[in-house]
Amino acid sequence: MTVDVAILGSTGSIGTQALDIVRHANNQAAARGDDPAYRVVGLGAGSAAAVVAAQAVEFEVSSTALADPTQLDALRDALPVALASGAGAGASALNDCIVDADVVINGIVGFAGLDTTIETLKAGKRLGLANKESLIAAGPVVRRVRQTPGAEIVPVDSEHCALHQCLRANESFDGDRMDQVRKLIVIASGGPFRGRSSAQLREVTVEGALNHPTWSMGPKITVDSSTLMNKGLEVIEANELFGVGFDRIDVVVHPQSVVHSMVEYTDGATLAQLSMPDMRLCIAYALDFDDRHEHAYGGIDWSTLSRLDFELPDREAFPCLDLAYHAGRLGGTAPAVLSAANEVAVDAFLHGVIGWLDIARAVEAVLAKHNGERDPDLDAILAADAWARAHASEYVAT
Numbered sequence: 103m104t105v106d107v108a109i110l111g112s113t114g115s116i117g118t119q120a121l122d123i124v125r126h127a128n129n130q131a132a133a134r135g136d137d138p139a140y141r142v143v144g145l146g147a148g149s150a151a152a153v154v155a156a157q158a159v160e161f162e163v164s165s166t167a168l169a170d171p172t173q174l175d176a177l178r179d180a181l182p183v184a185l186a187s188g189a190g191a192g193a194s195a196l197n198d199c200i201v202d203a204d205v206v207i208n209g210i211v212g213f214a215g216l217d218t219t220i221e222t223l224k225a226g227k228r229l230g231l232a233n234k235e236s237l238i239a240a241g242p243v244v245r246r247v248r249q250t251p252g253a254e255i256v257p258v259d260s261e262h263c264a265l266h267q268c269l270r271a272n273e274s275f276d277g278d279r280m281d282q283v284r285k286l287i288v289i290a291s292g293g294p295f296r297g298r299s300s301a302q303l304r305e306v307t308v309e310g311a312l313n314h315p316t317w318s319m320g321p322k323i324t325v326d327s328s329t330l331m332n333k334g335l336e337v338i339e340a341n342e343l344f345g346v347g348f349d350r351i352d353v354v355v356h357p358q359s360v361v362h363s364m365v366e367y368t369d370g371a372t373l374a375q376l377s378m379p380d381m382r383l384c385i386a387y388a389l390d391f392d393d394r395h396e397h398a399y400g401g402i403d404w405s406t407l408s409r410l411d412f413e414l415p416d417r418e419a420f421p422c423l424d425l426a427y428h429a430g431r432l433g434g435t436a437p438a439v440l441s442a443a444n445e446v447a448v449d450a451f452l453h454g455v456i457g458w459l460d461i462a463r464a465v466e467a468v469l470a471k472h473n474g475e476r477d478p479d480l481d482a483i484l485a486a487d488a489w490a491r492a493h494a495s496e497y498v499a500t
C-alpha cells in the first residue's frame with residue numbers, strides 16, 4: 103500500500119533526506135514492479151521557493167507552501183501551470199499541505215514548527231517529529247492533542263528513535279511495563295568542543311561550532327550540539343515522549359555516535375541501538391516503523407569500527423545541559439522560555455553579535471527572570487515564547 107507523506111521543512115537537512123528515502127524506496131518498488139512505497143502529497147518550507155518548486159516537479163506534488171508570503175510569486179513562477187494553483191503561503195497554506203497525508207515529517211527548524219506538530223496530531227495522523235522545539239516549548243499543549251484518536255508521535259531524533267526501538271523491544275509501551283525501565287540513557291556525541299575547558303571555550307568561533315565531528319545537520323542544531331543545549335533539549339523531549347521523569351534520564355557522551363541511546367531495565371540489563379550516524383535510518387523508521395525496509399543507511403562495517411568510548415558530560419564547561427534539566431523540572435512555560443531564548447542567542451552567535459559563551463549566559467539570564475505558568479494553554483505558550491524572545495534580544499543587544 104502506498105503511504106501518503108507530507109514533508110514540512112522539505113528544503114532542509116531532514117527534509118531533503120526524507121525525500122531521499124522516498125526516491126530510493128520508490129525506485130526499489132518500481133524495479134520489483136510494485137506500486138510506489140510513498141506518494142509525497144505536500145511540501146512546505148520557509149522561503150526557498152526554487153528548491154520547493156524543483157522538489158514539487160520531481161515528486162509531482164500539487165500542494166506546496168512557504169512560510170514567507172513574499173516568495174509566493176517566485177514559487178508559482180517556478181512551477182508548471184498544473185502545480186502552480188496548489189501553491190500557497192503562510193500558516194494556513196502550510197497546514198493545507200498535511201491534509202491528505204497519512205504521515206507528516208516535521209523537519210521545520212525552531213518554534214516555527216509548532217503549528218505543524220499541533221495540526222498533525224489534531225488531525226489524528228502519525229507525526230514523524232524532527233522538530234523537537236515544538237514538543238519542548240509546548241509540552242503541555244502537545245500532550246493534550248496527542249490524545250486525539252489515531253494521533254501518534256514517532257521521534258525522528260536519532261536518540262529518541264533509538265529509545266523508541268529499545269522500549270519496543272521490551273514491549274515497554276504495553277500496560278505497566280514502563281515500570282521496568284530504570285533509566286533512559288540519552289547519548290551525546292559531545293560536539294566539536296568535547297574535552298575543552300571553560301577557559302579554552304572562550305576562543306571558539308562560528309566556523310568551529312559548525313564543524314560537527316559526526317553529524318551533518320542544519321546550523322541551529324549544530325550550534326546547539328556544540329553547547330550541549332541540543333542534549334538538554336533532548337532530555338526534555340525524552341521526558342515528554344516517554345514520561346519517565348527527569349531523575350530517570352541520564353546523558354552519556356559517546357564520541358563515535360554509533361550507539362544512539364540506551365534503556366536500562368530494573369534487572370540491570372541495558373538495551374542499546376547501534377547504527378552508523380545516518381538520519382535516513384531514523385526518518386525511514388518514523389515513516390513506517392512496523393516494517394523494516396530494505397536499505398542499509400546505518401549499516402555498520404565491523405571491520406573498521408574498532409572501539410566505542412563512553413564518558414560523562416562536563417557539566418561545568420557546558421552549562422546549557424543543566425539549564426535544560428532545570429527548565430524541564432520547572433515545567434509549564436519554562437521549557438518554552440529556554441528554547442526561545444536559546445534560538446535568539448544562537449542566531450545572534452551565528453551572526454557574530456555575541457560569543458559562544460554568551461549563549462548559555464543569555465539563556466540563564468532570561469530563564470532567571472521568568473515567572474512561569476504551571477499548566478499553560480497555547481496562548482500562554484505563545485506569550486512565554488514572545489516574552490523570552492524579547493528579553494533574549496535585549497540581552498544580546500546589550
Ligand SMILES: NC(=O)c1ccc[n+]([C@@H]2O[C@H](COP(=O)([O-])OP(=O)(O)OC[C@H]3O[C@@H](n4cnc5c(N)ncnc54)[C@H](OP(=O)(O)O)[C@@H]3O)[C@@H](O)[C@H]2O)c1
Pocket residue numbers: 110111112113114115116117146147148149150151168169196208209210211212214232233234235258259260317318319320321322323381
Ligand atoms: N539535521 C539533522 O540531522 C537533525 C537531527 C535531529 C533533529 N533535527 C531537528 O530537525 C529540525 C530541522 O533541522 P534541520 O537540521 O533539517 O534544519 P535546516 O537544515 O536548517 O532546515 C530547516 C527547514 O525549516 C524550514 N523553515 C525555516 N523557517 C520556517 C518557517 N517559519 N516555516 C516553515 N518552514 C521553515 C527551512 O526552509 P527554508 O530552506 O526555506 O529556509 C528548511 O526547510 C530541527 O528542529 C532540528 O533540531 C535535525
